[in-house]
Amino acid sequence: MVASAFLPELWTEILIPVCAVVGIVFSLFQWFIVSRVRVSADQGASSSSGGANNGKNGYGDYLIEEEEGVNDQSVVAKCAEIQTAISEGATSFLFTEYRYVGVFMVIFAAIIFVFLGSVEGFSTENKPCTYDDTKTCKPALATAAFSTIAFILGAVTSVLSGFLGMKIATYANARTTLEARKGVGKAFIVAFRSGAVMGFLLAASGLLVLYITINVFKIYYGEDWEGLFEAITGYGLGGSSMALFGRVGGGIYTKAADVGADLVGKIERNIPEDDPRNPAVIADNVGDNVGDIAGMGSDLFGSYAEASCAALVVASISSFGINHDFTAMCYPLLISSMGILVCLITTLFATDFFEIKAVKEIEPALKNQLIISTVIMTVGIAIVSYVGLPSSFTIFNFGAQKVVKNWQLFLCVCVGLWAGLIIGFVTEYYTSNAYSPVQDVADSCRTGAATNVIFGLALGYKSVIIPIFAIAVSIFVSFSFAAMYGVAVAALGMLSTIATGLAIDAYGPISDNAGGIAEMAGMSHRIRERTDALDAAGNTTAAIGKGFAIGSAALVSLALFGAFVSRAGVHTVDVLTPKVIIGLLVGAMLPYWFSAMTMKSVGSAALKMVEEVRRQFNTIPGLMEGTAKPDYATCVKISTDASIKEMIPPGCLVMLTPLIVGFFFGVETLSGVLAGSLVSGVQIAISASNTGGAWDNAKKYIEAGVSEHAKSLGPKGSEPHKAAVIGDTIGDPLKDTSGPSLNILIKLMAVESLVFAPFFATHGGILFKYL
Numbered sequence: 001m002v003a004s005a006f007l008p009e010l011w012t013e014i015l016i017p018v019c020a021v022v023g024i025v026f027s028l029f030q031w032f033i034v035s036r037v038r039v040s041a042d043q044g045a046s047s048s049s050g051g052a053n054n055g056k057n058g059y060g061d062y063l064i065e066e067e068e069g070v071n072d073q074s075v076v077a078k079c080a081e082i083q084t085a086i087s088e089g090a091t092s093f094l095f096t097e098y099r100y101v102g103v104f105m106v107i108f109a110a111i112i113f114v115f116l117g118s119v120e121g122f123s124t125e126n127k128p129c130t131y132d133d134t135k136t137c138k139p140a141l142a143t144a145a146f147s148t149i150a151f152i153l154g155a156v157t158s159v160l161s162g163f164l165g166m167k168i169a170t171y172a173n174a175r176t177t178l179e180a181r182k183g184v185g186k187a188f189i190v191a192f193r194s195g196a197v198m199g200f201l202l203a204a205s206g207l208l209v210l211y212i213t214i215n216v217f218k219i220y221y222g223e224d225w226e227g228l229f230e231a232i233t234g235y236g237l238g239g240s241s242m243a244l245f246g247r248v249g250g251g252i253y254t255k256a257a258d259v260g261a262d263l264v265g266k267i268e269r270n271i272p273e274d275d276p277r278n279p280a281v282i283a284d285n286v287g288d289n290v291g292d293i294a295g296m297g298s299d300l301f302g303s304y305a306e307a308s309c310a311a312l313v314v315a316s317i318s319s320f321g322i323n324h325d326f327t328a329m330c331y332p333l334l335i336s337s338m339g340i341l342v343c344l345i346t347t348l349f350a351t352d353f354f355e356i357k358a359v360k361e362i363e364p365a366l367k368n369q370l371i372i373s374t375v376i377m378t379v380g381i382a383i384v385s386y387v388g389l390p391s392s393f394t395i396f397n398f399g400a401q402k403v404v405k406n407w408q409l410f411l412c413v414c415v416g417l418w419a420g421l422i423i424g425f426v427t428e429y430y431t432s433n434a435y436s437p438v439q440d441v442a443d444s445c446r447t448g449a450a451t452n453v454i455f456g457l458a459l460g461y462k463s464v465i466i467p468i469f470a471i472a473v474s475i476f477v478s479f480s481f482a483a484m485y486g487v488a489v490a491a492l493g494m495l496s497t498i499a500t501g502l503a504i505d506a507y508g509p510i511s512d513n514a515g516g517i518a519e520m521a522g523m524s525h526r527i528r529e530r531t532d533a534l535d536a537a538g539n540t541t542a543a544i545g546k547g548f549a550i551g552s553a554a555l556v557s558l559a560l561f562g563a564f565v566s567r568a569g570v571h572t573v574d575v576l577t578p579k580v581i582i583g584l585l586v587g588a589m590l591p592y593w594f595s596a597m598t599m600k601s602v603g604s605a606a607l608k609m610v611e612e613v614r615r616q617f618n619t620i621p622g623l624m625e626g627t628a629k630p631d632y633a634t635c636v637k638i639s640t641d642a643s644i645k646e647m648i649p650p651g652c653l654v655m656l657t658p659l660i661v662g663f664f665f666g667v668e669t670l671s672g673v674l675a676g677s678l679v680s681g682v683q684i685a686i687s688a689s690n691t692g693g694a695w696d697n698a699k700k701y702i703e704a705g706v707s708e709h710a711k712s713l714g715p716k717g718s719e720p721h722k723a724a725v726i727g728d729t730i731g732d733p734l735k736d737t738s739g740p741s742l743n744i745l746i747k748l749m750a751v752e753s754l755v756f757a758p759f760f761a762t763h764g765g766i767l768f769k770y771l
Helices: 009-035 072-120 140-179 184-221 225-268 281-316 331-353 359-388 406-431 436-447 449-462 465-495 498-520 525-567 578-619 632-646 648-665 667-704 708-713 719-755 757-763
Strands: 392-397 400-405
Touching (some): 072 225, 072 281, 072 648, 184 331, 184 525, 225 281, 281 465, 281 498, 359 406, 359 498, 359 525, 406 525, 436 708, 449 719, 498 525, 578 632, 578 667, 578 719, 632 648, 648 667, 719 757
């Protein structure tokens, strides 16, 4: 008999929900602090009334306006008005999107129930267990019902994650702008705390819902842990399917508005970014929230849910499941619980232990968050591995049980954790304008947009090398130690600091919106310089966040692939057989097909946006002079209609491919499709994200003019600057639509295949049966 974990089962049942609740409480505390910054003139005392507030937004701090003679309350009122417009636009879009997504959710839930229920002809009789025929397990109809419930729970949690993230971001953007009047440090803390609200709320709620779902399902399944955790995989499928529509729909929305605003405003009319005269400016700011915040939140929640599900499925047919060792079985959840506590400590370094006093300290403070969380989490993983795992146990490995030590599993998680940090810093090197790659791209703008595009593409291709080696080493080490379970917990290691990663990621769009509000409210150029500095650091950290998401997606997809192969009864995947090789070729093609659809969608939507912005500039008298107000609502409607319409075909491509291939061609061909899409999808995603990020920061490098080299390329409106804007415009859909969506493609097809594996194993391959 294999030894049990050191941590008693009762303590496990207490610790996991307590850590989740601590994360939720901490996020609410951060929100409370942010809410103390006021954005309505009537809430605070006026300047003439005296008292503690003294009209300074609830605090007694010095404001820039005091020396520049700007009326404080009129600025506050204008910021509140703009924030309300952005919030209403984002809320309206998400509700429209969720109506369509809700219809899909109901239809797909019915497909899950019918397909999985048909495996045994909708029988209600218990059956011999797949991996131990001496025991009886619950019928396939139960798996169908509970998988459907788990799918709906995952989908709803994903939708809520995105929606709450968006509401928090739109709540915080004007507050960040107003705090910038007191100094860059004050604005940084508001933006970062707001990002932390989203990070902790998402990480904690995802963990809590998954833990509660497992315990509720356990009431029915009892000793049948194999069936229980097979049903739980629906949770990951629900999370990722909603993330796909959120990422694609939000990405099309934000980039249609961004490209339209840049092409007409910056290049044709030579007006600043976020100028209130630009009709697309509100749609652009709304897009930052629905794409970069709501879509990204759903995306990383999906990664977490899938990594957890992959680990739990493999563990359920290993000694953890066979011996009913609940603590060891919950090892993936204990990692996530420890991650919440570690990220809580890490956040205090940015908000309480150290103070940002200068612009140059912003980016190091954000990067230090990654380093600190990784170092502390390494110690946390050691503690969890010691108390949560037996000293020796077995892990299911393609039909056999592999003996593993607890220190080996500790190394598996650590290799994923540190690989994530490496990917993050490599991404930063290739996308930050502090380093030579982006500066070379900026320098190439001297000779026009063509050389800028060539240099940017080359940078993106080159940036793939080190992350792929990091992922490859992670896979080799983790698989050598603990087979596919090792790969799954390596992915969880990379995602263990998800609360910090999300806080840093959400900080970027909040800062970007803050700059837009400062411009539209007519605030001092010194305030805009501060918000630009916050935004520039946010651009780099957003690229780091995308790197984490793509790297974890590769590991998650491989772990899900291994679970699918085991569940479908495929012992080996022979690439020399025709069934598999055609799957590999088609799978490798899918990311290109998907990217083509999303890129064209952005192009089509942007074309309509450009035409509308031009029309308004040409037909509204006094618009350029600032005496007339543009029609923002029409531009918001163009982005909304285009994104809703255009997100459906790419979504159908991803969701239908596993069903069609598995049913008509069988599990061997589907295995090839999953492997092919993983291999090509990761490369394209990293390249696209980094190319777009580099073009964006090359443009900002020229605009900022902080070095002699940058000054020689500027100022705004110069020919090199116009070439940089064109590169940035091309890169926008790469880094914010196609690139981030590809990591969902490779994960979603893998988890969908795992959920439907029993159906494919029983009824799949009908074409080959009759040929």
